Amino acid sequence: AQTVTQSQPEMSVQEAETVTLSCTYDTSESDYYLFWYKQPPSRQMILVIRQEAYKQQNATENRFSVNFQKAAKSFSLKISDSQLGDAAMYFCAYRSAFAYGGSQGNLIFGKGTKLSVKP
Amino acid sequence: DGGITQSPKYLFRKEGQNVTLSCEQNLNHDAMYWYRQDPGQGLRLIYYSQIVNDFQKGDIAEGYSVSREKKESFPLTVTSAQKNPTAFYLCASSMAWNEQFFGPGTRLTVL
Numbered sequence: 001a002q003t004v005t006q007s008q009p010e011m012s013v014q015e016a017e018t019v020t021l022s023c024t025y026d027t028s029e030s031d032y033y034l035f036w037y038k039q040p041p042s043r044q045m046i047l048v049i050r051q052e053a054y055k056q057q058n059a060t061e062n063r064f065s066v067n068f069q070k071a072a073k074s075f076s077l078k079i080s081d082s083q084l085g086d087a088a089m090y091f092c093a094y095r096s097a098f099a100y101g102g103s104q105g106n107l108i109f110g111k112g113t114k115l116s117v118k119p
Numbered sequence: 120d121g122g123i124t125q126s127p128k129y130l131f132r133k134e135g136q137n138v139t140l141s142c143e144q145n146l147n148h149d150a151m152y153w154y155r156q157d158p159g160q161g162l163r164l165i166y167y168s169q170i171v172n173d174f175q176k177g178d179i180a181e182g183y184s185v186s187r188e189k190k191e192s193f194p195l196t197v198t199s200a201q202k203n204p205t206a207f208y209l210c211a212s213s214m215a216w217n218e219q220f221f222g223p224g225t226r227l228t229v230l
Contacts, residue, residue: 009159035218045209045221091161106152106177107219111161 002027004094006110013082014118020067021077021113023092031097034068034075035107040088048090051075053097079115087117122146123222125210130227132197132204140195140225142210149214151193155179156207156224165208168193197227205229 003026013019025034036048051059051068058066063083067076079086092110123144132138142151150169154162164177168187182201187193193212197204205228211219 033218037221043207043224045211047218047220050218106164106167107162109161109163111159 002029002032002094002096002108004092004108004110006090006092006113008113009111010114010116012116012118013079013086015082015084017082018078018080019082019115021079021090021092021115023075023077023110025073025075025092025094027073027094027096029096029098033095033097034066035093035095036064036066036075036077037091037093037109038086038088039091039112040085045091049077082117084117084119087115089114123210123212123220125208125222125225127225128223130225132227132229134229135199137196137198138227140197140208140210140227142193142195142222143191144193144210144212144220144222145191146212146220147190148212148220149190150212150219151187152211152213152219153177153183153185153193153195154209154211156209162209165195 005024032053034051038046038048049059049061049064063080065078089112091112093107095107126141152167153165156162163179165183166185168174174185174187184196208225210222213219
């Protein structure tokens with residue numbers, strides 16, 4: 001079974017600085033998708049960025065970028081020019097590209113990293 | 120506006136009661152999901168449904184039941200068999216191979 005591990009329960013960053021959140025995963029599959037979700041204090045889950053395993057290029061979305069190391073099974077999130085609104089829980093998630101008995105699309109989540117942004 | 124709605128936002132249950140959490144989406148998504156979130160546990164999958172009139176158990180289905188009679192709706196019933204139901208419940212939907220979109224959640228508390 002696939003697992004997702006976020007080894008940093010809490011992180012802190014100064015406003016306007018850069019921070020990197022770590023995520024590792026375990027899988028024997030060759031094709032899959034990886035996601036970072038943000039959960040602010042409102043508790044609404046918001047998709048930040050997605051990465052397709054067969055794509056070599058790292059995904060970027062404005063100030064958010066990932067460092068995807070397939071061989072190392074690592075998927076870190078870099079937030080540049082941190083803003084107060086970036087303070088939230090961040091969850092890394094894995095989804096297989098294969099369907100098993102109707103389970104396509106199911107996400108496997110890490111336990112999250114709580115990011116604080118200091119003004 | 121397209122989106123996912125969950126109601127109520129806060130729900131209180133007495134011991135031995137069944138309660139139903141509502142989840143509705145107007146995104147025309149085929150798949151819908153229910154997650155439970157506890158502090159320090161991340162999100163755990165309770166049930167999911169890929170098409171109408173079909174659903175599958177997730178990792179922690181015991182004490183819960185669902186139905187999927189309409190594409191737009193996927194209600195979750197927390198039964199009295201669920202011994203520790205106090206948690207935050209999130210509903211999500213997706214087109215089968217795309218990312219999931221989440222509702223705002225329901226906070227369930229047992230009195």
